[in-house]
Amino acid sequence: MSAIGSTSAATGPTDWVTERFGVQITGDPDARWELSDLLILGLRRNRRRAHLLVSTVLGKHIPTPPEQVRGAADALGDAVIGVLGAQDGARSTVIGFAETATGLGHCVAERISAQVYLHSTRRQVGDAQVHGTFEEGHSHATTHLLQPSDAALLRIDPGAPLVLVDDEISTGSTAIRAISALHALAPRDRYVVASLVDMRTDAHRAESERFAAEVGVRIDHVSLAQGEITLPDSLVDDVWALTAPELNPVGRRGSVTEVTLDWPADLPDGGRHGFLRTDTAAFHAAVTAAAGQLAPALAADRDVVVLGHEELMYLPLCLAERLSAAGVATRYQTTTRSPAHVRDEAGYPLRRGFTFTAPESDPGTPRFVYNVRAADAPADAPLPQVVLVIDSPADTDLLRADGGVLDVLTAAGHDVCVAIVPATTPTALAGRTLPLETEGVV
Template sequence: MTATGSPAAHVVDSADTSSWVADTFGVRIADTTVDPRSDWSMDELVVLGLRRNRRRAHLLVSTVLGKHIPTPPERVRRAADDLAALIRDRIGADAADKSTVLGFAETATGLGHSVFHGLTAHAYLHSTRRRPPGALTVGSFEEGHSHATTHLLQPSSIELLSANPDSPLILVDDEISTGTTALRAITAIHEITGRRDYVVASLVDLRSPEHLSATADFASNNGVRIEYVSLAQGSINLPEGLTDAVWESPSTQLNPIGVRGEVTTVALPWPADVPEGGRHGFLHSDTTGFTNAVDEAVATLLPELESSTSTVVVGHEELMYLPLCIAEGLAHAGIPTTFQTTTRSPAFVRDVDGYPLRRGLTFTAPEHDPGTPRFVYNLLDPDGSPDLPRIVLIIDDPADTPDLTAPGGVLDVMTAAGHDVVVAKVTATGQCALRDARSDS
């Protein structure tokens, strides 16, 4: 078989924000293919950033993902829905309805869930870096350039990955740079399930002709079929010596200090049998219960917020889709709302015009992870107002630890930077509890 496919303080326009990286370091990115079915171009989807990482110095900062830039939730949803529509057009409605979707941690967990929702697919699972006590890991794969390389697969049952084998398994990532991580994931899933039909979907695809050839060879050698779908395809030019140049370049100090803000804590109601995300699997049949629970969560939060104050809903690392849905609910209720999440990735921060990562906070991980700091970037009003937005920080109970409130923790650095913070806590559905609930139904 063969593989097929084509190679600031506000929601930023890459035509304006890529110039500092391009002018200073010579990095260039361009569209290579225009898909007439997609309304998106490369410069609408990503802007050039940098990272402090010896394995990869460039960073594609998505304008539609809600990771590094506070993003209107409707923009996040529209991009995911458009990607889902391209997938459905490629594989057909019947196959889409029966498919299983796998999102990649940490960045694409919310994107993958949104694509699952847009497809009305059978099941969703995302890979994870979390290792809860007693959780069963059925497989894993590596991401070579990532700051945290190992992806774990922890579905409530193996059937979630093996169901409907005649329909493709759809892997979702925010960007495809070389395709290597997707091929490693396919190898792991093929070993577990024997599935032979895959779709790799992404917002942007930057594979070179050599990468395309390697993908085709992999498919042929392993007897699998792999199709690629993306909103935009492009190429990137990385000059020699970029990693050293970025490493040696001065950056803006993290953790700015302002008038310390206040913290309010809210416990969000959440049914014990409804998964709050896709870490252990999410079925199409879970959708109604999830939607109703989100509505209750939004109703619980509204009394704590003022419609005159802009709000950034911030998810905790892999917990992206639930915060996105809460942000959508708050926006519909009249709260000026954007969405983003914290991250493990140490990006390069520089407060200069024409660069998308101008402010950053670093903090101790609320989950036990010695020596590995966490980050969140920008956290500024999308309209460029000098007033700092209120933060609604969504966390699940494994992250509700003493480190959450300790000096150097996320609440300490957010409030020290001048933000008022509403901490919204939700109970995570464990793997065993979810397995038991599904076996009883």
């Protein structure tokens, strides 16, 4: 594998994966951030890709202080502005990739004051028309759907750039597929691919340049850190040969409380069906009110982990920010579709693991959540209270059934407060006034 400029060995607690399997990561010393400040090496049980770059700033696998998540996302947004300028940033449309980058994409869109934010989704919504799809080859769930409430959201100001946001770029092939699909729907001259970490090789960069020349567009890549990863040929087989990890730890049975949040029916709860810049003020006002509803349900002296549901990442992050600002010791993360290898060893990023039945009927496809406590928490410290933020499609009998997420978390000893957000439907959003730049666009 060719080096990206001058690289230096990434530091940090990656020893077990490196020593046991020979996986190596190196970082570009000239990057904005150190690679080791953004990720830790992990493993996952996936035949397409066995290594996992576990982000320390995303709030997916690791419960993370919300200000740390926001700070990294804002830095990425600033990098986008550095390429586009503030004016073109404010004209742009931002697309976040499901599931891990839905919250990151929303943070970037807000930082650059983008006109529109939309994230891809794996959820099939009954009254939502699918306006486009693209594939992610190495993912556990490969198909991304685009379900804006109005197809015109994809055509706002076609002379403006389109920014695609992912947590990490390994080869760039998913971005190329996404740009190809979006360009067929609404051609633009310029695209920006933004990621926390860019691990592409020179060959991958050349492929992106070839694609851009072939289509006749400009594609810029921005990231906080760049580097490369060296993977042994036997890695997938070696990981699958490991003894399956023990999941779903058991302790004293915790409690469950539920709060239904008063969310306005015509206000997007996130970017699944499109979020306009003009929605921002009302969104944050609704989050503040929701945090006020939650406060009485939380123990005053307990640490809290705000746990989002898969793609529902941004609203839980904002709730975590409000709780933290109110003086509650708060961390934030979300559940996932991706099976990872759990190992209770100092320095390894996936110390505890839970698997559970999907609350939305998806037979044969379990869901997961990892850690749900700080890695440096003393073994005898009380477990944090969990605020599980779900939207109404996930408010089902399966959520509460044996083997569901409430069952496995409370069995481990966590007290859980379920915060239910009435999901915004595409129909409820269809009447919104779109920016004037859509006028005259066919």
